[in-house]
Amino acid sequence: MIDETGTQLGIMPPPAALAIAKQKGLDLVEISPTAVPPVCRIMDFGQYQYQEQKRAREAKKHQRVIEVKEIKFRPKVDVHDYEFKKKHIERFLAEGDKVKATIFFRGREMAHPEIGRRILERLIEELADIAVPEASPRQEGNQMHVILSQRAGRKSAPKRTQEAVAEPVTEE
Numbered sequence: 372m373i374d375e376t377g378t379q380l381g382i383m384p385p386p387a388a389l390a391i392a393k394q395k396g397l398d399l400v401e402i403s404p405t406a407v408p409p410v411c412r413i414m415d416f417g418q419y420q421y422q423e424q425k426r427a428r429e430a431k432k433h434q435r436v437i438e439v440k441e442i443k444f445r446p447k448v449d450v451h452d453y454e455f456k457k458k459h460i461e462r463f464l465a466e467g468d469k470v471k472a473t474i475f476f477r478g479r480e481m482a483h484p485e486i487g488r489r490i491l492e493r494l495i496e497e498l499a500d501i502a503v504p505e506a507s508p509r510q511e512g513n514q515m516h517v518i519l520s521q522r523a524g525r526k527s528a529p530k531r532t533q534e535a536v537a538e539p540v541t542e543e
Contacts, residue, residue, distance in 0.1 A: 473516040
């Protein structure tokens with residue numbers, strides 16, 4: 372039996388513990404039912420629940436949900452389009468998100484999946500300093516994909532907010 376200040380009151384029968392709790396206007400809460408004898412504590416249970424909810428809300432406020440962004444490529448992707456999409460992948464990774472790079476095959480392109488695999492492997496190689504693939508490129512139906520996540524040990528940049536652009540002051 373533990374009282375509201377944390378001091379141990381010793382072993383006592385449940386009716387006596389309930390009487391002490393009622394006398395103080397608090398609740399008797401069983402903390403460890405599997406212990407021999409079971410451990411009980413005198414506390415304000417409503418306040419305890421409120422504190423736990425408050426801690427959970429505070430923890431949730433500081434957590435960041437990692438999203439999986441998808442970038443789609445084609446087997447005949449042009450150099451400029453490839454570079455443009457690669458920059459988007461770098462930005463998503465810097466923001467702390469994961470990226471799913473997908474290659475869509477249509478018609479006769481399905482006969483040459485090695486073209487798509489080369490594109491994804493080239494992407495993995497070029498982003499090796501900032502990203503790590505979760506698995507090797509995998510084909511499912513008419514698409515091949517790989518999921519990239521930020522390399523461990525790199526700091527993710529906080530989400531940028533729109534910053535006001537200050538106009539230069541001119542003296543006349």
